[in-house]
Amino acid sequence: MDIPSKEGFLSNIAYDSVIFGFSGNTLKILILEYHNTGFFALPGGFVKIDEDLNDAVKRGLKERTGLDKIFLEQFYTFGKTSRKDSAAMETILKANGFKVDKQSWLLDRFISVAYYALINYEDVSPQPDELSDSINWYPIDELPPLIFGHDEIVKKAIQTLRDNLERKLVGINLLPSKFTMKELQQVHEAILNKKLRRTTFQRKMLGMEILERHEKQFSGKAHKAPYLYSFNKVTSGQQ
Amino acid sequence: MDIPSKEGFLSNIAYDSVIFGFSGNTLKILILEYHNTGFFALPGGFVKIDEDLNDAVKRGLKERTGLDKIFLEQFYTFGKTSRKDSAAMETILKANGFKVDKQSWLLDRFISVAYYALINYEDVSPQPDELSDSINWYPIDELPPLIFGHDEIVKKAIQTLRDNLERKLVGINLLPSKFTMKELQQVHEAILNKKLRRTTFQRKMLGMEILERHEKQFSGKAHKAPYLYSFNKVTSGQQ
DNA sequence: TTTTATTGTCTCAATTTATTACAATAATAC
DNA sequence: GTATTATTGTAATAAATTGAGACAATAAAA
Structure with a gap:
């Protein structure tokens, strides 16, 4: 051949x-x-x-x-x-x-x-x-x-x-369109290879005003249910 | 031809x-x-x-x-x-x-x-x-x-x-090996196309601890002579 | 000797970030 | 049902960084 x-x-x-x-x-x-x-x-x-x-x-x-x-x-x-x-x-x-x-x-x-x-x-x-x-x-x-x-x-x-x-904030592209704050934090932690502080991380993400909050996600876990978030604008590196 | x-x-x-x-x-x-x-x-x-x-x-x-x-x-x-x-x-x-x-x-x-x-x-x-x-x-x-x-x-x-x-801090590469703080600030201002605050700029540059201070430069101008600085480590993007 | 322009540094205010604290739950265990 | 557990969301406070102004220290000129 x-x-x-x-x-x-x-x-x-x-x-x-x-x-x-x-x-x-x-x-x-x-x-x-x-x-x-x-x-x-x-x-x-x-x-x-x-x-x-x-x-x-x-x-x-x-x-x-x-x-x-x-x-x-x-x-x-x-x-x-x-x-x-x-x-x-x-x-x-x-x-x-x-x-x-x-x-x-x-x-x-x-x-x-x-x-x-x-x-x-x-x-x-x-x-x-x-x-x-x-x-x-x-x-x-x-x-x-x-x-x-x-x-x-x-x-x-x-x-x-x-x-x-x-x-x-490219990490969002590694997640499904709706995700919890914890999932987003885990993505960041995996990329940076270090633990991040929950409250600081959450405040920073929300402060950027690019996340949209949706209904809560009832996980079946014995604690307060987290909100779901999505990204409200296109972040693409494509030229 | x-x-x-x-x-x-x-x-x-x-x-x-x-x-x-x-x-x-x-x-x-x-x-x-x-x-x-x-x-x-x-x-x-x-x-x-x-x-x-x-x-x-x-x-x-x-x-x-x-x-x-x-x-x-x-x-x-x-x-x-x-x-x-x-x-x-x-x-x-x-x-x-x-x-x-x-x-x-x-x-x-x-x-x-x-x-x-x-x-x-x-x-x-x-x-x-x-x-x-x-x-x-x-x-x-x-x-x-x-x-x-x-x-x-x-x-x-x-x-x-x-x-x-x-x-x-790439701006240093646009200057001679010894330069004044003012010259460095002017390079930054030209690149960013905006005025910077002298005191804040000076504190930030010195705080990075990559500048070495040398003898004063007597410019012949009617005011205090500025120090000369140089960069104390190699900043090259060459791979 | 005084004046002028600029430099180096200090102080205090404003802003941002880090850390702690705590109330709000969703399910579970009794 | 009611207390318990493991989070989550947010507020309150402490710490760190940055912004803005003040001021003394000159080098040369007037």
Whole structure:
């Protein structure tokens, strides 16, 4: 079988996406594993000749998660020559039954534009692409080693998410449309990896005047029921 | 004359740099003008096949400014298809006496990784490249219209600089190694485009404990001489 | 010697943030 | 039913930060 054609894609340019979800009080990332190689990597892809870069990333996310409108933000472009790993790529292609030509565009060097996405964990059942075996959620502190320098990309994604958390209140994008104050606090705690003070957190969130209060949620627990909140404006990093 | 050869450069990838300087109490940017076209643009360039992206940008800056170690930070990668302007590029090439081939790589679409640099205005005498006529400082609120979507790049660069100013105290990189508190305040005011309170500003800067105080500067003015300060740790966005 | 303009620092007020306290429940245990 | 338990929402107070003004200390000029 021949390698997928380069036709229609830009050369030397790729994107990678760090897709965050929140479940079991833990921040998780979608990682894919390539068929019969033991190689793990971030989901990524290429840009079509006549496609906006951001649209290419959205297209890839749609294919992987089925989701259309999600929080998505570009955070860095990685361009070190050391990122190239032809041997790993060759292994992956061979494991997928492709005939490998030394001149193949896939063995070439790519500069990768990295994005992070925030999605509601419950909304997705991730789909692997044709080269990969599986795509699964991994807690951010239990990631397998990643190829193609993707470890560094994840590290910077987490740092960016932390930096943006307060300024843009991005954590909301990891929750369902209605959530309790406690859930929001747990998201913040998972991202920052530290405990926050309940009263201060609550006052700060309400003080921002971007939360809308709804009916109470009767949890069945032996205590006062919490209110549900939703976000009352669009916070999207999409340009 | 034939168009410069594509040989040795990555395809579809370029970089653009927004180079800030501070002079006459005003924030300025280096803008180049192409020979006989009336077209203005940011200085940019291409990445060699076996060159790190960051190194390519540093190389370009060195050629334009003669400076080696300067504050440089990547801030966004622009990838809209609408950025392509083959007509303008063709005009530029013709004005430089090149035979233009419709297939030329220079007429192709580029995804541009944008960087901003902060330099000490007095340290440079900018050099135009072979395609351009001149390279000059322009106050940020008196820029000519720029081609290739560079207006948008400048806008985002200024916004990034503002966002980073307090967090990273980047303004220092626009000054000589020794400076007065007043000069530092003027840099901040130029970047934020608003007046700051002298006493509050001074207390905040000194409170950060990253300034070192030196001997007084005798300015020849009829008042108390100010201390000189320098920055006591490296603040570089270089990766 | 006095005047002028600016600098460095202090004080007090205003605002913001942290911490504690406590009343209000929704279910449970008796 | 009534007391108990585990939260939640909010108010009250303390601590920290920031804003605004005051003032003494000059370096040079008048």
